[in-house]
Amino acid sequence: xxxxxxxxxxxxxxxxxxxxxxxGVSSSTVSRALNGDPRISDGTRARxxxxxxxxxxxxxxxxxxxxxxxxGLIGLVLGPVENPFYISLLQEIxxxxxxxxxxxxxxxxxxxxxxxxxxxxxxxxxxxxCLVTSAHLSSDIxxxxxxxxxxxxxxxxxxxxxxSSVSCDNLEGAGEVARFLMAEGHRRFVLVGADTxxxxxxxxxxxxxxxxxxxxxxxxxISGGVSSWAGGxxxxxxxxxxxxxxxxxxxxxxxxxMALGVMxxxxxxxxxxxxxxxxxGFDDIAESARxxxxxxxxxxxxxxxxxxxxxxxxxxxxxxxxxxxxxxLRGKLVVRDSTRQRMV
Amino acid sequence: xxxxxxxxxxxxxxxxxxxxxxxGVSSSTVSRALNGDPRISDGTRARxxxxxxxxxxxxxxxxxxxxxxxxGLIGLVLGPVENPFYISLLQEIxxxxxxxxxxxxxxxxxxxxxxxxxxxxxxxxxxxxCLVTSAHLSSDIxxxxxxxxxxxxxxxxxxxxxxSSVSCDNLEGAGEVARFLMAEGHRRFVLVGADTxxxxxxxxxxxxxxxxxxxxxxxxxISGGVSSWAGGxxxxxxxxxxxxxxxxxxxxxxxxxMALGVMxxxxxxxxxxxxxxxxxGFDDIAESARxxxxxxxxxxxxxxxxxxxxxxxxxxxxxxxxxxxxxxLRGKLVVRDSTRQRMV
DNA sequence: TTGAAAGCGTTACCAG
DNA sequence: CTGGTAACGCTTTCAA
Numbered sequence: 001x002x003x004x005x006x007x008x009x010x011x012x013x014x015x016x017x018x019x020x021x022x023x024g025v026s027s028s029t030v031s032r033a034l035n036g037d038p039r040i041s042d043g044t045r046a047r048x049x050x051x052x053x054x055x056x057x058x059x060x061x062x063x064x065x066x067x068x069x070x071x072g073l074i075g076l077v078l079g080p081v082e083n084p085f086y087i088s089l090l091q092e093i094x095x096x097x098x099x100x101x102x103x104x105x106x107x108x109x110x111x112x113x114x115x116x117x118x119x120x121x122x123x124x125x126x127x128x129x130c131l132v133t134s135a136h137l138s139s140d141i142x143x144x145x146x147x148x149x150x151x152x153x154x155x156x157x158x159x160x161x162x163x164s165s166v167s168c169d170n171l172e173g174a175g176e177v178a179r180f181l182m183a184e185g186h187r188r189f190v191l192v193g194a195d196t197x198x199x200x201x202x203x204x205x206x207x208x209x210x211x212x213x214x215x216x217x218x219x220x221x222i223s224g225g226v227s228s229w230a231g232g233x234x235x236x237x238x239x240x241x242x243x244x245x246x247x248x249x250x251x252x253x254x255x256x257x258m259a260l261g262v263m264x265x266x267x268x269x270x271x272x273x274x275x276x277x278x279x280x281g282f283d284d285i286a287e288s289a290r291x292x293x294x295x296x297x298x299x300x301x302x303x304x305x306x307x308x309x310x311x312x313x314x315x316x317x318x319x320x321x322x323x324x325x326x327x328x329l330r331g332k333l334v335v336r337d338s339t340r341q342r343m344v
Numbered sequence: 345x346x347x348x349x350x351x352x353x354x355x356x357x358x359x360x361x362x363x364x365x366x367x368g369v370s371s372s373t374v375s376r377a378l379n380g381d382p383r384i385s386d387g388t389r390a391r392x393x394x395x396x397x398x399x400x401x402x403x404x405x406x407x408x409x410x411x412x413x414x415x416g417l418i419g420l421v422l423g424p425v426e427n428p429f430y431i432s433l434l435q436e437i438x439x440x441x442x443x444x445x446x447x448x449x450x451x452x453x454x455x456x457x458x459x460x461x462x463x464x465x466x467x468x469x470x471x472x473x474c475l476v477t478s479a480h481l482s483s484d485i486x487x488x489x490x491x492x493x494x495x496x497x498x499x500x501x502x503x504x505x506x507x508s509s510v511s512c513d514n515l516e517g518a519g520e521v522a523r524f525l526m527a528e529g530h531r532r533f534v535l536v537g538a539d540t541x542x543x544x545x546x547x548x549x550x551x552x553x554x555x556x557x558x559x560x561x562x563x564x565x566i567s568g569g570v571s572s573w574a575g576g577x578x579x580x581x582x583x584x585x586x587x588x589x590x591x592x593x594x595x596x597x598x599x600x601x602m603a604l605g606v607m608x609x610x611x612x613x614x615x616x617x618x619x620x621x622x623x624x625g626f627d628d629i630a631e632s633a634r635x636x637x638x639x640x641x642x643x644x645x646x647x648x649x650x651x652x653x654x655x656x657x658x659x660x661x662x663x664x665x666x667x668x669x670x671x672x673l674r675g676k677l678v679v680r681d682s683t684r685q686r687m688v
Numbered sequence: 689t690t691g692a693a694a695g696c697g698t699t700a701c702c703a704g
Numbered sequence: 705c706t707g708g709t710a711a712c713g714c715t716t717t718c719a720a
Contacts, residue, residue, distance in 0.1 A: 061468035062406045063713035094453045098461045109438045117442045124405035264636045292608045407697030410712045
């Protein structure tokens, strides 16, 4: 006994029975005491709690789940992570989920379509709920979850399917961008979109177009193909190749990552941003704030988005019968150096 | 019966007993049949399998774990995701893990230190093993896992602790960069590092320095503070501010993300890259390949890294007594446009 | 206020 | 080849 290295040895697993025996009570009592059941005497509870701490007891989440409880697991479906916006969403989700005692189980990540694997995991692990941040594969997942009675909340995506959602008010946000550009004296506009039509991108296009056309301006749409830096770059080259008289004074790209591509392409072709062309994005990813870009953009309230998303999810986990709810959050225009007032 | 929407209703959960009853056998038999136990007659197995498919049976991973099996969960500890390199690691991990039937449970993400939350999850969910891709918080995790007998594999990090690891041969890789630069005729070198000393960064510094000093060149070290674009940018501004005669011909940054910052800073100050100064990085993140950067860099074999990492992990999950193993992978020098041959 | 026992879904051991 | 039974660790009636 004098020389045993107790702490280092993997002692037998400490369970409710271990504690029960040492405390001279039943395992039910231990469970109740530890879970704050009000009908346990203060004395017993104190004794049990102390013992639990002393023995380093840690409840087994799996056993707990099996016996009818919640798993504490939330399934995560992440969109194309090449776009840093999804990474900031991920960061926020992970830290906020931890605060609420939830563990994110990655079900899917990236642009590809949802495979069987994902469906399996969803069922096998009894996730309490699902957070979906993808613009594309959301419908499949929603169906899957709907069938299993697993609540789903979409982030950065609205849907008509059985699911709640939290997203930025894309329509209004893009509209604000348009009005800002008009107010700054711009008269010729280009809208940079992508081919893969996500609801998010579509709304932003629509939101940007409307006020402009209502004011009698026409908007030229250019697609970069994919929604990425490369897509934006391609669109930018296209713009740079336009004859002088068709060249826009302002470009709005439906995502920051594309906007950065546009900026890079224009500057590479010797076109000054913002001197000759103003560029605006949407999202406010970290790169946009770099001094080399200084991109003017509609900033999404990522923190609040995730917070509201988890609120909705937890509420539906507690009560699966709550009706679906759609939350729209207002973005904030961040004016940096990629835009400039034009002489009228 | 004629009008019931069977598929949409959440039918009772299908378990082994459901199948057992319908097949007129015991649940043990069902379990064995479904798990490919060789002592089950072909007839029975066929019948059971068919039934399982028909009823849409899906084994419950939690129950399975509880009864002594593996959870199929691997804990994930991710480093500072602001660095895109960690994202590509994440992507690779998620897809390769899925292929092997493993689910990544996010334990921690980001630069911060490991909180209690992480430790809890580690124990509560019976993760089979842990993958750690962080340069900093690896020791804590390793300790934690060591105590619980959970195998750990470090990615992009070597360690003297109880854990196996897979990483790029940083020493050799950085050495190759140095030799390449000398061969291209560079004579004055700057090494850009960060204050937070990760083993990875340290090895790269050492690897870069050694061959240079052996050849009689001196290397000036500049720290950008943090290992990020901003850190690199600061270092770059520092370099740009150097008096003409002290200005280096080549700069090596210990990570691509820093190298990009350096490039941006230099160019912003009107210093041509590669015309006046060559810049080289390490990692080969996606951004480095953008035409606007074209960064010459030591490319890390991310795919192989993750593959070997999972190999090591699975082997140790199967047999916890295997000794720790350190795998070094050779990087590949990718020469792009940020470097140029100097006249001698 | 507490205890005994059943059950969650699976696998594993021991019989037959 | 197959069936019974115990066990995994916890929660939750039902009794006392």
